[in-house]
Amino acid sequence: MAALSFLSLVALLLLPALLLLLSIIVRPRPVRIPLKNRHVFITGGSSGIGLALAHRAAAEGARVSILARSQDKLKEAREAIRLATGIDVATFSADVRDFDALRQVAKEAEPVDVLVVNHGVFVAEELAKQELEVVRFIIDVNLIGSFNMIKAFLPAMKARTDRRPASIALMSSQAGQVGIYGYAAYSASKFGLQGLAEALQQEIIADDIHVSLVFPPDTDTPGLVEENKRRPPLTSIIAASSSAMKADEVAEKTLNGIKSGSFIVICNFVGYLLAISTGGISPQRSYVMAFVEVVSAGIVRLACLFFQWSWYSSIENWHSQSKQ
Ligand SMILES: NC(=O)C1=CN([C@@H]2O[C@H](COP(=O)(O)OP(=O)(O)OC[C@H]3O[C@@H](n4cnc5c(N)ncnc54)[C@H](OP(=O)(O)O)[C@@H]3O)[C@@H](O)[C@H]2O)C=CC1
Numbered sequence: 551m552a553a554l555s556f557l558s559l560v561a562l563l564l565l566p567a568l569l570l571l572l573s574i575i576v577r578p579r580p581v582r583i584p585l586k587n588r589h590v591f592i593t594g595g596s597s598g599i600g601l602a603l604a605h606r607a608a609a610e611g612a613r614v615s616i617l618a619r620s621q622d623k624l625k626e627a628r629e630a631i632r633l634a635t636g637i638d639v640a641t642f643s644a645d646v647r648d649f650d651a652l653r654q655v656a657k658e659a660e661p662v663d664v665l666v667v668n669h670g671v672f673v674a675e676e677l678a679k680q681e682l683e684v685v686r687f688i689i690d691v692n693l694i695g696s697f698n699m700i701k702a703f704l705p706a707m708k709a710r711t712d713r714r715p716a717s718i719a720l721m722s723s724q725a726g727q728v729g730i731y732g733y734a735a736y737s738a739s740k741f742g743l744q745g746l747a748e749a750l751q752q753e754i755i756a757d758d759i760h761v762s763l764v765f766p767p768d769t770d771t772p773g774l775v776e777e778n779k780r781r782p783p784l785t786s787i788i789a790a791s792s793s794a795m796k797a798d799e800v801a802e803k804t805l806n807g808i809k810s811g812s813f814i815v816i817c818n819f820v821g822y823l824l825a826i827s828t829g830g831i832s833p834q835r836s837y838v839m840a841f842v843e844v845v846s847a848g849i850v851r852l853a854c855l856f857f858q859w860s861w862y863s864s865i866e867n868w869h870s871q872s873k874q
């Protein structure tokens with residue numbers, strides 16, 4: 551009884567003190583980034599998550615531009631958005647691997663207030679089977695392509711005359727928080743975005759530009775349909791630990807994350823567990839989330855170990871079955 555009341559006293563005093571402390575120290579400070587009447591530029595905006603983002607941003611009153619390689623898909627996307635919202639988006643055809651082409655696009659499109667670096671390619675395959683050419687392709691498009699986009703667009707974003715806060719959002723994946731069977735190259739390309747995002751945020755905070763890093767689970771898109779045709783079964787089994795989402799749901803989370811300046815954008819329940827367990831030393835603007843992280847870190851680590859346990863059991867079972 552005495553122990554119990556002592557514990558509740560500690561909780562009563564310490565937890566609010568912790569909350570207060572966190573509300574003072576969280577950095578960068580909270581920010582709101584308006585979308586209405588601002589220029590939102592989305593790579594990979596002709597399909598899947600990028601297309602859903604373009605729809606939503608247009609419906610919220612932003613001026614929207616989309617970039618991808620295929621002219622045909624861009625045209626189709628433009629028509630679909632016009633049909634649904636009555637709004638015209640600007641389209642740019644370029645390969646994110648071609649820096650000179652991106653510089654040209656940037657010149658035409660500027661000024662951009664919200665840059666959403668969403669394009670991406672994925673080929674799920676065991677590394678032993680995956681050609682190095684495919685590995686290079688994934689890293690080139692997902693990681694180097696993101697550098698190319700930022701290098702091409704950042705100078706004008708820094709020099710913008712609209713002094714309201716601006717944003718650069720990067721589309722990662724939950725496979726960018728934890729390495730998953732079949733995703734050696736893909737996970738590496740997405741983990742790379744985290745280092746880029748953390749360093750970049752420190753460099754451009756003084757320009758009032760705010761970085762968001764988005765972590766979706768499997769999302770129903772044309773890209774996923776293509777990937778599923780040859781995905782190793784173990785990739786699907788492990789990825790199923792996190793429930794799949796619709797492209798529009800991910801787009802909604804992403805835009806809300808951008809508007810609230812969240813550094814880490816969480817998409818589903820498992821996303822909370824992943825964000826807490828990989829929080830490490832990444833920036834956190836919300837003192838409430840910071841509080842949840844500090845208080846639950848240990849127990850969430852335990853849950854993670856259970857997930858690893860179940861994944862390795864699946865892998866063991868798979869191998870023992872395929873030997874029979
Ligand atoms: N779907 C999913 O399960 C998940 C996806 N993600 C991430 O979300 C993002 C979008 O995925 P999703 O919507 O499924 O993808 P889709 O395959 O449906 O669309 C990809 C988009 O990127 C464009 N793109 C691809 N390569 C290039 C390139 N080299 N240069 C310019 N544009 C390019 C495509 O157009 P085009 O081919 O014409 O160039 C298309 O517009 C990716 O970064 C992906 O990694 C994250 C977690 C889960």
Ligand SMILES: CCCCCCCCCCCCCCCC(=O)[C@@H](N)CO
Binds near residue numbers: 767789853857
């Ligand atoms: C307590 C801690 C909880 C840990 C649970 C972790 C669950 C991880 C599931 C990872 C799913 C990865 C999906 C990748 C989707 C993707 O990017 C591809 N479809 C390519 O587009």
